Amino acid sequence: MTDKKPRRSSHWYGKLDKDGFIHRSWMKNQGFPDHAFDGRPIIGICNTWSELTPCNSGLRDLAEGVKRGVWEAGGFPVEFPVMSLGETQMKPTAMLFRNLLAMDVEESIRAYGIDGVVLLGGCDKTTPGQLMGAASVDLPSIVVSSGPMLNGKYKGSDIGSGTDVWKFSEAVRAGDMTLQDFMNAESGMSRSKGVCMTMGTASTMASLVEAMGMSLPTNAALPAVDARRMALAHMTGKRIVEMVDEDLKPSDILTKEAFENAILANAAVGGSTNAVVHLLAIAGRVGVDLSLDDFEIGGEIPLLVNCMPSGKYLMEDFCYAGGMPAVLSELGSHIRSAKTVLGGDISAYAQGAENYNTDVIKTFDDPVKPAAGLRVLRGNLAPNGAIVKPSAATDALLEHEGEAYVFENIEDLKANIDRDDLPVTPDTILVLKGCGPKGYPGMPEVGNMPIPKVLVQQGVRDMIRVSDARMSGTAYGTVILHVSPEANAGGTLALVKTGDRIRVSASGGVLELLVSEDELAARRADWQPEEPHYTRGYAKLYIDTVLQADKGADLDFLVGKDTRLVTRESH
Ligand code: FES
Numbered sequence: 029m030t031d032k033k034p035r036r037s038s039h040w041y042g043k044l045d046k047d048g049f050i051h052r053s054w055m056k057n058q059g060f061p062d063h064a065f066d067g068r069p070i071i072g073i074c075n076t077w078s079e080l081t082p083c084n085s086g087l088r089d090l091a092e093g094v095k096r097g098v099w100e101a102g103g104f105p106v107e108f109p110v111m112s113l114g115e116t117q118m119k120p121t122a123m124l125f126r127n128l129l130a131m132d133v134e135e136s137i138r139a140y141g142i143d144g145v146v147l148l149g150g151c152d153k154t155t156p157g158q159l160m161g162a163a164s165v166d167l168p169s170i171v172v173s174s175g176p177m178l179n180g181k182y183k184g185s186d187i188g189s190g191t192d193v194w195k196f197s198e199a200v201r202a203g204d205m206t207l208q209d210f211m212n213a214e215s216g217m218s219r220s221k222g223v224c225m226t227m228g229t230a231s232t233m234a235s236l237v238e239a240m241g242m243s244l245p246t247n248a249a250l251p252a253v254d255a256r257r258m259a260l261a262h263m264t265g266k267r268i269v270e271m272v273d274e275d276l277k278p279s280d281i282l283t284k285e286a287f288e289n290a291i292l293a294n295a296a297v298g299g300s301t302n303a304v305v306h307l308l309a310i311a312g313r314v315g316v317d318l319s320l321d322d323f324e325i326g327g328e329i330p331l332l333v334n335c336m337p338s339g340k341y342l343m344e345d346f347c348y349a350g351g352m353p354a355v356l357s358e359l360g361s362h363i364r365s366a367k368t369v370l371g372g373d374i375s376a377y378a379q380g381a382e383n384y385n386t387d388v389i390k391t392f393d394d395p396v397k398p399a400a401g402l403r404v405l406r407g408n409l410a411p412n413g414a415i416v417k418p419s420a421a422t423d424a425l426l427e428h429e430g431e432a433y434v435f436e437n438i439e440d441l442k443a444n445i446d447r448d449d450l451p452v453t454p455d456t457i458l459v460l461k462g463c464g465p466k467g468y469p470g471m472p473e474v475g476n477m478p479i480p481k482v483l484v485q486q487g488v489r490d491m492i493r494v495s496d497a498r499m500s501g502t503a504y505g506t507v508i509l510h511v512s513p514e515a516n517a518g519g520t521l522a523l524v525k526t527g528d529r530i531r532v533s534a535s536g537g538v539l540e541l542l543v544s545e546d547e548l549a550a551r552r553a554d555w556q557p558e559e560p561h562y563t564r565g566y567a568k569l570y571i572d573t574v575l576q577a578d579k580g581a582d583l584d585f586l587v588g589k590d591t592r593l594v595t596r597e598s599h
Contacts, residue, residue: 035272036167037070039593040141047597051141060104069103069272071265072142074133074162076154078112083151083230084174086221086252090261094146094172097265103272105265110136110161113153115230120561123498124470126153126160126309127574127583128566133161134586138594143167144272146264150174150222150252152229152501155237156306160582163278163313164589168271170369171243172264173234175252176343177222182213188336189217189224190502194476201446202484222252225343227335229501232299233306238352238377239293240286241368242278245377249351251344267369276371279589282314285364288325289374292362295326295401296355298338298419300501301509304402305471308580312587320413320578326401331419332358334388334396337504338419341388349388353381358391405508405539408548409494409520409530412512412578414539416532420504422490426534429542430455430492434526437462437558438474446481454483457492457530461521462558464496464514465574465581469560469567471496471510476503492532494539496521496577508532508539510577516558517576523551 034042040051042065052065073094077087091107098105110132113122137145147158150173162169180187196213199205223230234248244264250257287307294303304323311318332355335341356363357378366374383389390396400419406412418426433456435441441460444450452458458477465471475497479488493507496514513519520541524530529542541548560571573583 035067035069035143036593037141037143038067041065041070042067047599050599064104069143069269070141071098071103071105071268071272072137072140072145073105073107073148074136074145074158075107075109075148076112076158077109077148078114080117081112081114081151081154082218083115083223084112084149084154086174087148087150090148090172090258093258093261094265097262098269101266101269103269106142108136108140113151113157115152120468121470121472122153123472124567124570126157127570127586129154129157130160130586133158134164137162137165137167144268145169146268147171150230150234152233152302155230155233156310159237159242159310160313163282163310164586166277166279166589166591168268168276169278170264170268170271171237171247172261173237173243173247174221174223175250175254175257176225176231177218178220178251178253179225179342179344180217180219182216186342187213187217188226188342188502190228190500191226191336191504192217194503198479198484198489201478201481220251220253224502226337226502227298227300227333227343229300229302231343232294232297232303232501235297235299235352236290236293236303236307239289239356239374241281241366241374241377243369245353246351249343249347251347271369274371276369279314281367281369282310282316283366284316284318285366287311287316287318288322288364289366291323291326291401292329292359293355295329296331296359297333298331298335298396298400301402301415301417302498302501304415304510305498305577305581308578309582312580312582313589315588320404323402323404327403328399329362329401330392330395331397331400332390332395334390337502338400339396345385345388349385350381350383353378354383354389357381358383358389403534403537405532405534405537407538407540409524409539409541410511411520412576414508414511416506416508416534418534421506425490425492425506427532428492429529429531430457432457432459432524432526432528432530434459434524435461438468441477445478448482450480450482452480452483454488454491457494457532459521459524460493460495460497461515464516465576466571467496467514467516467558469562469571469574471498471577471581473498473500473503475499475509476505476507494530512576512578514576518555518557520548522555523548
């Protein structure tokens with residue numbers, strides 16, 4: 029042992045008394061020898077593997093890679109499961125359970141005798157949930173991501189997770205694609221283990237984790253089934269043992285500068301709008317003062333990564349072009365100085381990086397789009413903010429005034445969106461209520477509501493949509509999201525009526541409901557909150573305590589951390 033102070037794990041396994049006997053003896057039923065308990069660092073491998081989270085179904089293999097590295101470095105690896113969140117499988121939305129996963133991770137790390145932890149995640153909510161939980165205990169921690177699926181293939185062309193589902197679905201509704209072709213594309217879209225291979229939320233979060241220095245370089249883009257990802261897991265296992273001896277914790281890495289690097293990287297990669305709520309929530313755990321306004325620093329960063337949904341390539345192409353090291357290199361002096369899991373500065377991640385395909389990773393001089401970062405909108409319709417992703421939007425719609433057509437909730441939308449007599453034009457602004465954190469509950473990815481069938485049949489493929497929901501990182505369109513406060517918390521959104529005029533200016537950061545204050549006051553006096561959809565259990569706790577989107581939608585009592593050692597024994 030090189031530590032001056034006793035290891036955390038010694039409070040479990042280093043005692044020569046009844047408690048030490050119990051802790052060691054029951055672990056030995058798995059065949060671990062005496063020397064596994066000789067004071068070496070005990071490394072938890074926090075695994076979100078599940079067959080119901082197909083994106084994370086390769087994590088058992090990667091855990092074996094991590095274990096090899098931990099043993100090689102003189103540590104003792106112990107794998108444990110935590111709740112897994114399958115984005116495509118859970119109802120009403122995996123986001124409802126992100127904070128539950130974070131609680132599971134936090135309490136598992138705190139309760140067990142480990143000195144450091146490797147976080148194995150991938151699918152959208154698993155990465156932020158794990159980071160939130162780990163940050164609240166603040167043991168040395170490092171991320172290994174699932175990695176993206178291989179490129180989707182259909183009829184000789186590449187197709188992208190999510191992005192092409194939305195496109196194909198609209199094509200079927202417009203009569204441009206047969207249902208048979210639609211069904212045939214299913215298996216070609218998901219050809220290997222791994223996360224969505226578009227720059228959706230999973231690859232966005234993996235990219236931002238790398239830009240924040242919470243993983244080893246190249247973690248974001250290596251395909252899930254690339255042997256180099258297994259080697260990366262091995263190297264991560266080696267590194268976490270060293271991090272324990274260096275006492276290098278998330279609070280040393282996740283500084284304000286690291287979050288700013290994540291925001292800059294998010295703009296450059298055309299990352300998901302979901303990064304906003306996740307970064308805000310993680311920052312809340314480590315005590316970094318991050319607000320929606322901080323996201324403005326990405327506003328002038330050009331879109332460099334030409335991946336769907338903002339561009340045309342996929343994550344496999346991004347990997348072969350150079351991945352995040354090449355992006356960090358291109359961002360150059362924009363990147364702030366910040367420490368990484370390697371102990372040095374983030375600039376080291378870009379050292380020696382090369383861009384092997386400048387059509388996939390563009391340059392500042394020749395970007396996919398200039399000034400592509402997320403825009404924050406405010407006004408009486410969103411006093412606490414809303415966001416829009418210009419890189420995935422139609423430029424002409426980013427400055428617009430139009431009449432609202434209002435859906436009171438998701439059921440209203442589903443029942444009416446395909447009506448032949450829906451009174452909408454391409455200038456209409458669709459408004460959807462009841463999809464915020466408290467309302468749905470869980471703030472689902474329904475903000476990119478479908479284009480009404482009457483307009484799809486006229487060839488309309490984009491229009492302004494406003495809601496308190498989120499949208500999938502794989503989605504696109506002129507979609508204004510995360511309106512705060514949400515309708516079910518009594519936000520102005522609750523008061524919008526069909527026929528009201530709304531003004532949007534992305535350049536000016538404006539989202540205004542053009543209705544007089546007197547009229548809004550009269551409507552507010554009549555407004556009644558909806559009955560909650562859940563009345564018990566975790567979902568009730570969530571509805572009662574969830575913060576609004578501009579605060580990261582964490583539960584109010586989970587913000588912050590508690591790094592104290594648990595000293596009481598169970599026997
Ligand atoms: Fe899991 Fe996209 S659904 S990463």
